[in-house]
Amino acid sequence: MNSPIVGKAVPQVTALEKIQGRAIYTGDLKQPGMLHAKVLRGPYPHARIVRIDTSQAVALPGVKAVVTGADTPTRLWGVAHKQQRILATGKVRFAGEEVAAVAAISEDIARDALDLIEIEYEELPALLDPARALEAEAPQVHDGHDNRVKEIRIARGDVEAGFAAADLVHEATYELHSQYPGYMEPMATLASVDGNGRLTVWTSTQSVFLARARLAEALDRPVSSIRVIQAMVGGGFGGKIVEERSSLIAAFLATRVNRPVRLVNNRLEDFQSGCFSVPCRLWLKMGMTKDGTITAKDVRILANSGAYAGLAPEVMLVTAMRSDNMHRLENVRSAADLVYTNTMPRGAFRGFGGTQMAFALNSHLSVMADKLGLDPFEVHRRNAIRAGETSVHGWQFGSTGLRECLDQVQAGIGWEAKRRRPKDTGVRQRGLGMAAAMHVSGNRTLGNWDGSTVVLRVNEDGRAFIASGESDMGQGANTMMAQICADELGIPLSHVTVLPPDTDTSPFALGSLASRVTINGGKAVLQAAQQAKTQILDAASGLLGCPADDLEIDQGVVRSRTKSNATAALPQVCRYHVFRHGGEGILVRATYDPPTKMMDADHYGNIAPGYSFAAQAVEVEVDTETGQVTLLNSCLADDCGKAINPMAVHGQTNGAAVQAIGWALYEHLQFEDGRLANGNFADYTMPTADSVPHLQASIVESNEPNGPLGAKGASETAILPGAPAIANAIEDAIGVRITELPITPEKILAGLRAKREGGHA
Amino acid sequence: MRDFDFLKPATLAEAIAMRSSLGEEACLFAGGTALLLGMRQRLVNPKTVIALGGLADLRAIAFDSQHGLRVGALARHTDLARSPELRTHTPMLAHMAARMANPQVRNQGTLGGNLCYADPATDPPTALMALRASVVLAGPDGERTLAIEDFLVDYYATALGASEILKEIRVPPPAPGSRGIYVRHLRTAAEHRPVANLALVVERKGAVCTRARLVVGAATAVPCIAAKAGEYLTGKTVTLEVAAEAGRRLAQEITPISDLRGDGAFRRAIVGVIAKRAVAEAFGLDWKGAQA
Amino acid sequence: MSKHVINVTVNGEAHAVEVPAKRLLADFLRDDLLLTGTKRGCETGTCGACSVLIDGEVVKSCLNLAVQADGRSVTTVEGLGQGTNLHPLQTSFMEQGGLQCGYCTPGFLMAAHDLLSRNPSPSEEEIREGLSGNLCRCTGYQGIVDSVKNAAEKMHGR
Numbered sequence A: 001m002n003s004p005i006v007g008k009a010v011p012q013v014t015a016l017e018k019i020q021g022r023a024i025y026t027g028d029l030k031q032p033g034m035l036h037a038k039v040l041r042g043p044y045p046h047a048r049i050v051r052i053d054t055s056q057a058v059a060l061p062g063v064k065a066v067v068t069g070a071d072t073p074t075r076l077w078g079v080a081h082k083q084q085r086i087l088a089t090g091k092v093r094f095a096g097e098e099v100a101a102v103a104a105i106s107e108d109i110a111r112d113a114l115d116l117i118e119i120e121y122e123e124l125p126a127l128l129d130p131a132r133a134l135e136a137e138a139p140q141v142h143d144g145h146d147n148r149v150k151e152i153r154i155a156r157g158d159v160e161a162g163f164a165a166a167d168l169v170h171e172a173t174y175e176l177h178s179q180y181p182g183y184m185e186p187m188a189t190l191a192s193v194d195g196n197g198r199l200t201v202w203t204s205t206q207s208v209f210l211a212r213a214r215l216a217e218a219l220d221r222p223v224s225s226i227r228v229i230q231a232m233v234g235g236g237f238g239g240k241i242v243e244e245r246s247s248l249i250a251a252f253l254a255t256r257v258n259r260p261v262r263l264v265n266n267r268l269e270d271f272q273s274g275c276f277s278v279p280c281r282l283w284l285k286m287g288m289t290k291d292g293t294i295t296a297k298d299v300r301i302l303a304n305s306g307a308y309a310g311l312a313p314e315v316m317l318v319t320a321m322r323s324d325n326m327h328r329l330e331n332v333r334s335a336a337d338l339v340y341t342n343t344m345p346r347g348a349f350r351g352f353g354g355t356q357m358a359f360a361l362n363s364h365l366s367v368m369a370d371k372l373g374l375d376p377f378e379v380h381r382r383n384a385i386r387a388g389e390t391s392v393h394g395w396q397f398g399s400t401g402l403r404e405c406l407d408q409v410q411a412g413i414g415w416e417a418k419r420r421r422p423k424d425t426g427v428r429q430r431g432l433g434m435a436a437a438m439h440v441s442g443n444r445t446l447g448n449w450d451g452s453t454v455v456l457r458v459n460e461d462g463r464a465f466i467a468s469g470e471s472d473m474g475q476g477a478n479t480m481m482a483q484i485c486a487d488e489l490g491i492p493l494s495h496v497t498v499l500p501p502d503t504d505t506s507p508f509a510l511g512s513l514a515s516r517v518t519i520n521g522g523k524a525v526l527q528a529a530q531q532a533k534t535q536i537l538d539a540a541s542g543l544l545g546c547p548a549d550d551l552e553i554d555q556g557v558v559r560s561r562t563k564s565n566a567t568a569a570l571p572q573v574c575r576y577h578v579f580r581h582g583g584e585g586i587l588v589r590a591t592y593d594p595p596t597k598m599m600d601a602d603h604y605g606n607i608a609p610g611y612s613f614a615a616q617a618v619e620v621e622v623d624t625e626t627g628q629v630t631l632l633n634s635c636l637a638d639d640c641g642k643a644i645n646p647m648a649v650h651g652q653t654n655g656a657a658v659q660a661i662g663w664a665l666y667e668h669l670q671f672e673d674g675r676l677a678n679g680n681f682a683d684y685t686m687p688t689a690d691s692v693p694h695l696q697a698s699i700v701e702s703n704e705p706n707g708p709l710g711a712k713g714a715s716e717t718a719i720l721p722g723a724p725a726i727a728n729a730i731e732d733a734i735g736v737r738i739t740e741l742p743i744t745p746e747k748i749l750a751g752l753r754a755k756r757e758g759g760h761a
Numbered sequence B: 001m002r003d004f005d006f007l008k009p010a011t012l013a014e015a016i017a018m019r020s021s022l023g024e025e026a027c028l029f030a031g032g033t034a035l036l037l038g039m040r041q042r043l044v045n046p047k048t049v050i051a052l053g054g055l056a057d058l059r060a061i062a063f064d065s066q067h068g069l070r071v072g073a074l075a076r077h078t079d080l081a082r083s084p085e086l087r088t089h090t091p092m093l094a095h096m097a098a099r100m101a102n103p104q105v106r107n108q109g110t111l112g113g114n115l116c117y118a119d120p121a122t123d124p125p126t127a128l129m130a131l132r133a134s135v136v137l138a139g140p141d142g143e144r145t146l147a148i149e150d151f152l153v154d155y156y157a158t159a160l161g162a163s164e165i166l167k168e169i170r171v172p173p174p175a176p177g178s179r180g181i182y183v184r185h186l187r188t189a190a191e192h193r194p195v196a197n198l199a200l201v202v203e204r205k206g207a208v209c210t211r212a213r214l215v216v217g218a219a220t221a222v223p224c225i226a227a228k229a230g231e232y233l234t235g236k237t238v239t240l241e242v243a244a245e246a247g248r249r250l251a252q253e254i255t256p257i258s259d260l261r262g263d264g265a266f267r268r269a270i271v272g273v274i275a276k277r278a279v280a281e282a283f284g285l286d287w288k289g290a291q292a
Numbered sequence C: 001m002s003k004h005v006i007n008v009t010v011n012g013e014a015h016a017v018e019v020p021a022k023r024l025l026a027d028f029l030r031d032d033l034l035l036t037g038t039k040r041g042c043e044t045g046t047c048g049a050c051s052v053l054i055d056g057e058v059v060k061s062c063l064n065l066a067v068q069a070d071g072r073s074v075t076t077v078e079g080l081g082q083g084t085n086l087h088p089l090q091t092s093f094m095e096q097g098g099l100q101c102g103y104c105t106p107g108f109l110m111a112a113h114d115l116l117s118r119n120p121s122p123s124e125e126e127i128r129e130g131l132s133g134n135l136c137r138c139t140g141y142q143g144i145v146d147s148v149k150n151a152a153e154k155m156h157g158r
């Protein structure tokens, strides 16, 4: 195909409004009569709510509503586990849990009212340490249930035989900590009930339809009585999919006051109510032959779900088995347990459980390669799964760019030459490390459908509207869809408008999760555009008197391939499509549901239409006296199948690299007695521009047969290799293996001390 | 934030009069960068804010060789960083001011506000103490001058009287040939505040240290002079080993604080290292190549 | 409590507006003048999404009271350029991948403006330091750094 737009680094279709400061996010919206909401949170990790007195708050002038758990619908909401009400009732299960909410004529008054709500708590023993969760005498987070959320047991092949066949068996335990998504736009919602009782909710979400489903459940009202509209979204990273709670509170308040209610989290509130990645302790044992072939892998995981289940069970499943699929493994075993604790709920986060295992696996492979005198790149290459193969868990690979990713980053960082240089002996020592990982593009997991529907209209002026429920939260989904559509229809990019997701008008969709939007949504756009094009050419055929297959669209003009004077501008054709007997505007619909399977009860089955790969190599410098780790270089290659927009892919790759650097080195949630002690950006320190190096991002185009024009997901894969690559580079630099994240200066210094003392012993 | 009255005196005398009459309920407000953080979280709830922004005289920076440097309390960090006087006569201070916090805070936060807030995790107090700075406090009964060590009393506490205003910071002229080095240590590159810092002013004859003043900050509740390390260095021919020993002594003589940014043991270790490095640098020694 | 009439020029337009003393400059711009391009992302002065210029210098509007802007000139992202009259920084941010979700973008544009006004051809390191008061979670900063470099070149006619 002649592709003037696909494959080009065009600016995001949302860029113009964003650089003028005119993009409208939820917190920018205002409506006549709008009230402001604030939420009161429980201060204890575990406490019984003995008494709530809201009378003084209600009496405060300007306050229009004060609600507590008792006011909320009794129907429980949740992803798979239905266990929450909109506000806590009976007891609070984590410090920061929402207990009461106020709507008032100003934010200050709402905030004042919170101080006037009296709550008496009876503190209960709190379960803070997941390692204690399954002990008999551990406090119960949910009365009448033990603290186990989920148990996963997977075994394939013969693990013991695999270990017996190995020349080297290595085991280690890793501690993987929780990360805050840190999107720059704190969660915000504006909710309003109209005169007919319908509820409209503008919110910052990765999925309007999942938001609607959650609202319907929590508010206990029909889905069709709710309209969810996505405003511009200031980042999501998994935290704005289905576990987010503040939109429910805003919507509930709106139903109580019959006035629009806006609830905008400040950063502290966002930390308290946000969604964090799932922390876990991971024990890993692997066997390898001398040539680097992996013979067996055995994993045990204890993961912390926090107070509620949310998506954490799904996340842990990914940790337990996803990485197995990137290598040709035969003997694997996973035993994973997810437990409740009295800490904030954990769940979806970019990488969706992959980061945790990628850290352990790549740390392990690096250690084992060293012990066997092999290069870790070679170990990955030797075991890498190939296109056309089926993995141990039944995943079928139409494309695999793993080996190309490895080649690119190995060359990009200058691996060979740098590995050969003499080791630094001074105060600051450099080292090299690498890691590789895979991720899904799509996932048939939310039910037996992973499809995407696009409704495409081509207007009388020859310009197109795309209606899709998939969401752009900054990653560029709208741009990707517009590019594919523009190319297929032969019109300029500026002639395509992607409408904001709106549950009243957009076709049903799952939204931005599981890196599914390019591969599934993009494919639906392509198919819709192909249909529209056929209709246009058919109409033009009537208009021009040429056979349709002699026609093409180029730069907005339909022209004959053979007759040079037979041309019609698109507006002319599109008007002709309407203004004739039996005519109509061009309106097509396409659904692409990929040829995938849901996992069976044994977690087997080809769940995704495509699988993405990434590899990263980094060079670090460790200050052996201060424990500071400085990243000098990073080279990250992302196999996205086909880069619909290389600039967008680079942006995703670089953003992922830095989020991984944050997880590995800088970000560290700290708790005091179960309370988050650093829930602000001054103390929870995300990477800044001057704390990361110049980044190299490169692209591998493995051409996914299921993808639109060969494309599959980018970005989530790219967050996976960063942390282990850094840990591996640190070991290369100073001979200290860090298995517990984050890699703090204290741990580096302690490691060096232990090494010195070990050396003397 | 809670409501408050906002007053904007036009002169220092007026400001002092307002402060005297309003007492504890009023709060001075310079750039507001520190105060607004507290006010927005309702940790600080003044009934009245006395904004000093109109006192243009308090912004000036001047140097004369007899009295040294005089910096108005309202000079912003940016003003210090760009001041030709500072860059010429106390480059250490200009360098410090150019690197602390971030551009936005430097464009607004004042030196006076920094000192009066007495947040331990800051940079200027350490540098100023090493330079033997003093502060001029203006009150209803006139002015008094305090050495900065006497002004900074404790964690978030100063000797500022209830009706006083910090007017000026003075730094005596540097001893001829003296050299200052300021090290701001961030726990990681992404941190915003120093976990420890160190300022060193040395005088030397060749490789021999004739006088040394080392001050540690951020690792301690208030900056403290490491007198023993200074004494140790005095008269020594400075080698890397001497620098390291000075660092070890200094680490032992401070009482470090522990908080989320780092515990006492960590801070002790860090100040020892940064002191060693500062001393080495002052004597042109390369600490980077030394065996770890 | 106390209210004040402030005279402030915002994006070249003079305003005399009565505000309560406690009104933050960020809220004044967003809620009173309806200039919502200036964003709020934290309460600790760390994220920089609310950055604006006061008398040409970048500050955080969440660390300023509106009354502090009395008699001064404020520039927000809306004043940087609009429509077909965009600032080179704005076009560079579009073309070089300087933005994704866009929430931090106005703040970065203002910080970059301050940087380039003092240092017309900054090195990559200087750009990174000049932007150290702003957080971005999407881009990994590389696209932003490239954009600022590119704008600097454009502004020099190179």
Ligand SMILES: Cc1cc2nc3c(=O)[nH]c(=O)nc-3n(C[C@H](O)[C@H](O)[C@H](O)COP(=O)(O)OP(=O)(O)OC[C@H]3O[C@@H](n4cnc5c(N)ncnc54)[C@H](O)[C@@H]3O)c2cc1C
Residues within 6 Å of the ligand: B027, B028, B029, B030, B031, B032, B033, B034, B035, B036, B052, B073, B074, B100, B101, B102, B105, B108, B109, B110, B111, B112, B113, B114, B115, B116, B117, B121, B122, B123, B124, B160, B164, B165, B166, B167, B192, B193, B194, C044, C045, C046
């Ligand atoms: C995001 C951020 C990062 C920072 N990072 C650093 C850093 O890395 N290093 C560092 O050193 N500092 C740092 N700071 C702190 C910064 O230095 C101070 O906030 C600033 O200097 C305070 O000055 P101000 O004029 O804004 O003070 P204000 O907030 O106006 O006042 C602070 C206090 O001083 C009092 N006060 C002010 N002026 C006077 C006066 N003339 N006489 C008597 N009392 C007075 C006020 O009453 C108030 O109690 C940071 C601050 C922020 C917000």
